[in-house]
Amino acid sequence: MAEMTYRDALKQALRDAMTEDDSIFVMGEEVGRYGGAYGVTKGLYEEFGADRLLDTPISEPAIVGAAVGAAMSGMRPVAELMYVDFIGMTMDQLGNQAAKIRYMFGGQIGVPMVLRTQGGTGRSAGAQHSQSLEAYVMHTPGLRLAMPATVADAYHLLRAALRQPDPVVFIEHKSLYAMKEEVNLSAPVPEWGKAAVRREGGDLVIVTYSRQVHYAMQAAQELSKKGVEAAVIDLRTLNPLDFETIRRHVEKTGRVMVVSEAAMTAGVAAELSARIHEECFDYLAEPVVRVAGEDIPISVSVDLEANSVPTPGLIRDVAERMVAVRSAA
Amino acid sequence: MTQDVNMAAPAAAASGSNTELLPMYRDMRRVRSFEERVGELFVRGQSAGSMLHLSIGEESAAVGVASLMRKGDTFTTHHRGHGIFLARGADPNRMMAEIAGKESGYCHGKGGSMHIADMGLGHLGANAIVGGGIPAVVGAGLASKRAGRGDVSIAFFGDGAMQQGILYESMNMAALWDLPVMFVCINNQYGMGTRIEQATRGVELHQRARALGLRGETVDGLDVRDVREVAQDLIDGGRAGNPAFLAIDCYRFFGHARMDKSPYRSEEDETQGRAKDPVKFARQALLDGGADEAELAALDGEISAEMDATIDFAVAATPPPLTSMFRDVYASDQPEPEPVRTRIDRILAVE
CATH class of the missing domain: 3.40.50.920 (Rossmann fold)
Incomplete structure (x- = not known):
């Protein structure tokens, strides 16, 4: 048992997954040198380098769109959307492309990408940085949706998301990053898809x-x-x-x-x-x-x-x- | 080189400078004939819907660029992409079956004209969202760069997409990261009913790419040899990590989609525009180069017959079974969504 924050559990999940699977890389705004707006990827840039912690320009639609193309080309991208409030900007690439490609193309190929983002209230971040927009995602067939509440789930659900054959939107809660829990990451948790x-x-x-x-x-x-x-x-x-x-x-x-x-x-x-x-x-x-x-x-x-x-x-x-x-x- | 094209070149026509042009003429002729048959399929009421966008007049763009692609290269197209896919080596029967919404189509009838794709030929998908397929080549380029194979990924789109923000986000990333990527704008002068001059002041399209640090060129689409020459240089650069943009000027001979009778443009505009006919131009060039009219006519006839057969193939093909409706929403090892009808029966069942 060790005490761990929700933030560090997410980082550990990324680290373990990236160590195991060479095709996984993270791309997004400030994910590399800066370490993530909420510090989730802090230190990973130093561990894995610029190619696997890819800092992008502020171009949310193209971040998601490039992740779609990379996922169709044998990679497993983790695209980061700094706030779920920006999901509207990416809705074409997420809802019309990522979600529908397997179906539209008759099952030829899937889009195994993870879109990590965070939402919710608690930081006086205002109307454009505090929303809970999970319904947008849940309403779109083809997208999986995970929303971890606990430190253990921050780790396990992200690991599981990175094993899914289909696109997963992974929404963290901004008020939980600093939450600490005693966790044993080797302890069993419910499987993906189970409450x-x-x-x-x-x-x-x-x-x-x-x-x-x-x-x-x-x-x-x-x-x-x-x-x-x-x-x-x-x-x-x-x-x-x-x-x-x-x-x-x-x-x-x-x-x-x-x-x-x-x-x-x-x-x-x-x-x-x-x-x-x-x-x-x-x-x-x-x-x-x-x-x-x-x-x-x-x-x-x-x-x-x-x-x-x-x-x-x-x-x-x-x-x-x-x-x-x-x-x- | 394109695949699935096994017709022998007429010996006389293949002499001299015609050696290079003849295969490109043949490919362009096939695109033209195929598109004409798509129109016919619609008229016969055998197409799935009327959302069919013909690339007649744009054959040089499709063939000039696609003929330079090789195995491992990938591409996305816009909604007017039949010609590009065919020029890349697609099976016209399976294309027509897809356009008819049939099971034997490339996407088992689920994609249709605007969402046709084939991973085997590197076709990452046609797109019904203007600009929607563009950023995927950035991701494909990242994967290619990492693999170090020199595979290039090409986004094809129309002049309508020049006014979409996603193009600039994508070109910026491609330049920033030195990706093996190319952006090809097939400028047919019209975004649906809006002429390019009605959509932008900046009609020097390649300048926009240059402003972002890409190589950028514009080429007249009349002569496919010109298109191919400029494209060759840009693709070679692209493979080496110098992303490029190419605008190809041509004219959309017919309306936006099958129901569009082009009320927004004059007969004069159409007459003038259609004078720029890359297929006709190539044919005349072949004759001028010593090709035999009878042999070219025979080739045209052969292509005509091949494309006639696509209609028969599509009409005879069976529609997808209703049970396929819930397939491929998620990966095949995942449970399929419960049908609403099944769910209602379950809820209303009397115990």
Whole structure:
């Protein structure tokens, strides 16, 4: 067991993968000499050199487009998009090219690239540097999507992403980079595409991912003191989506809260809620409740920012009300 | 050299200066004939849709450059790329079957005219997004440079893409990293209905590439020999890590796609434009060089018959089975997406 940050786990994953597989290289803005805007690749330039930590001009569409071409030419690129907020600039190369090439070309070739990026609130970075845009990716067939919440998953999901035959968008959370956990990287973790049940509980289940896993865990601990036991599911990957783990817990508890930091409307939480309603309707004691980001841009103000996304307090309060509905009924 | 072209050159025509031109004439003739058959396939209602963009008038660009490509080289094209792919050695039957959306097409009927690709010939894909295929050659160039094989990767696009930002991002990277890459703009004067002068003040297209540190040239597309000569020099440089840009001036003989009757341009414009006919020009040059009219006519007839057969092939081909719909969204060892119809049945099933 060793204490490690989420940031260092990501770096270790890149280091181990690059050591094992010569075809892997990192390309993006400030990934080399600078060491990454959030320090994830710091030191790798010195270890692996300029060819494998390729500093690029500020040209997001061409970064992703070049990664597509390299992936089609036998390489395994890790393109870095400094902020997920810039994904709109790359959406043609990501959504029209990377995602569709295998299908359009009749299965002749895949695009085994990883697009590493980060999103979320927590640094007063404002409306163009704080978004949670995973729905854009989840809505695009052909793209895999991983969003690690824990230090161990930062390592293992990135390693697994670098073994996938198809393009993976890997969204880190900017507020988790400094998070430390005791981890044993050799300990087994759920396989790629499987959710992790972070906490068992029979009163309700909270389905979430990325930083909100920690908020949900915090809320669940407070709920436990009041005699309410919430299960917490960390989805880990949104594509593939492990619906079976969700179903099992919904059938057990009958109460479901879906938590997402992204704007609520037409988001990941909406998709999860719809699926749960469709597939587990007979088991639901009450409607699935979405606890998600407000349908507003993110503010720079610390207070406005923090309260525009779910907080541990909000999750706890909503859970208490959901359980109270049952008691009253 | 192109592949899959086994027709013997008529002996008389192959004499003297015609030796170089004849194979290029034959390839251009094949492109022209193929495109004419694409038009026919559409008229007969056998094409998959009307999104068919003919490269008639641009044959010298396709053949002049593609005839210089070798095994290991890769390329991407725009939506008007039939000619380039054919000139690179594609099987016209499988091309036509793909355009008809049939199982035996290059992409099993899923790609069609605008997304045709063949990894065997290094065709990394046609593209329906203007400029969409350009940055892939930067990545292919990175891979080639690392492998040190001297393979060049070429992006073909039209003058419409000259106004897309991704071109400049890509050219900048290619120059910055000394990549074995070439950018070929087939300037047919029209981006859909907009003439190039209506799209930009900077019509000296190669100057833009030079500004970024690439070698940049413009060549008239009338004589395929001129195209090939300039392209040869630029590709040789490209292989050595000096990326280049080439604009080839030509004229789009017909509308943007099959439904477009070109209401935005005059008859005079078309008459003038079509006077620049690289196929006709090459044929006359062959005759002037001593080729025999009867032998050229025989060659034309042979090509005509070959291309007629592509229609029969495509019409007779079977459509892809419905079960293939969910295949190849992800790699073959991954589960296929659950069909919506299956899902609904599952949800509404009475237990």
